[in-house]
Amino acid sequence: MSTICEDCIYRSYLFNGLSQEEYGLLNLSKKEASYGKGEIIYREGETIKNFLYLKEGLLKVFKTIGKNKEQIIGIAGPRDFIGLLSAFSKSRYIYSISVIEPSEICIIDMKTIQRIIQSNGSFATTLLTKLSQMHDQLLETRLSISQKNLRGRTAYIILMFAVEIYNSHRFDLPISRKEIGELIDMRTENVIRILSEFRKDRIIKIEGKNIEILEMNRLAQISEFG
């Protein structure tokens, strides 16, 4: 029950305006796959063969450092391209990807993408734009985090989930306290401590994984500089 790319409601604008022939290539190459919580989609070091597009779900992009330690680079959500970061610069992935929430992924052969780049200049330009935007944002996030103190980082990450991922002032944290720490360079203990502080200060309500933001403005201020 595979959708035809031309008619796909999840389709990224990246694939708008292709020729009939190019859509044909896409449909021929394209596969779809479902992944469950905790599954690894690929590991750092594996050869890149495909171009991956996340239709639905939530993923974690990370690196393994030493033993039992992970550095989380970012969270990928619906309509994100995955592995695009290394797809053109390396032959092997530089980060690993695992599933946070059940995900639907479109898989397109890299050779097909290469062929479309060759035949379609607008596609190439749009891809350049997309890639640049992703990289910009990742770097921006890192620079931003490294400037903030722990309270600022914690506020920042709560806002990220509320605004960018769930678009709601109330949501369930999809990751553990430990993983939050790995994402914003903090120890687990401090993530917990500061979340508790925010609760005591009545900036958020928090019960297990569930978070409700009570004072958006104060949170934004703490994130900005607190």
Place this chain on the structure above:
Amino acid sequence: MSTICEDCIYRSYLFNGLSQEEYGLLNLSKKEASYGKGEIIYREGETIKNFLYLKEGLLKVFKTIGKNKEQIIGIAGPRDFIGLLSAFSKSRYIYSISVIEPSEICIIDMKTIQRIIQSNGSFATTLLTKLSQMHDQLLETRLSISQKNLRGRTAYIILMFAVEIYNSHRFDLPISRKEIGELIDMRTENVIRILSEFRKDRIIKIEGKNIEILEMNRLAQISEFG
């Protein structure tokens, strides 16, 4: 006394294998400019009109944070593309660039680049690769720095200058202690303190701006972890 791109000995491999017509476009559009120490090439926020290529010299890529505070993102050297980071994702620069060492820059109209992307798929692919590599390395550097303690960061930056920029175990630091701090997220005082430690431990010789690495291996170990 402008060189023709086809014959340019500084030419990046990015421009290899263009057609006669495409070289024609390049030569028509291309300008060259010299900049002296301390000059600002462009500021964060300015509209992007050109594609810049550094033939010779050394530049500093940075962001202004608050008042009198800068975050240095990286150092650009010969054969680097400048502003490529924002060129495709934004209409305005997101970082500023200033000159550390006298520089020679090639200036090509963005429209010309766009036209070549349209007409030449290989060029598009190579550009995608180049852009990805630059971004990868920047992000990698940031992640790396954030994992290290201050001694590790200081060792890392000395090695970066020695290996990537000057390719020599003896060189003059092109930037101030303060700027080193802005590059690797440290206070000026701590940069100085740790450089002094390294001297006392006979890992480096240091006299003003001049640095000589005495124990490359120990420095590498400290950078790696310690």
Place this chain on the structure above:
DNA sequence: CGCGGCTTTGATGTTCATCAAGTAAAGTGG
């Protein structure tokens, strides 16, 4: 020659990591 920015060292304070210890929750195998 004097002002402002860079460099250096020492003293002090704050922030955050680490250690420890206990409870709760979630897998796992019999």
Place this chain on the structure above:
DNA sequence: CCACTTTACTTGATGAACATCAAAGCCGCG
């Protein structure tokens, strides 16, 4: 399904790493 093990969560106490403050010498530049 229950006992068991592991992993996540939480709080407090302690110490190390780093920022901040202060003061003085140096250097380049108008």
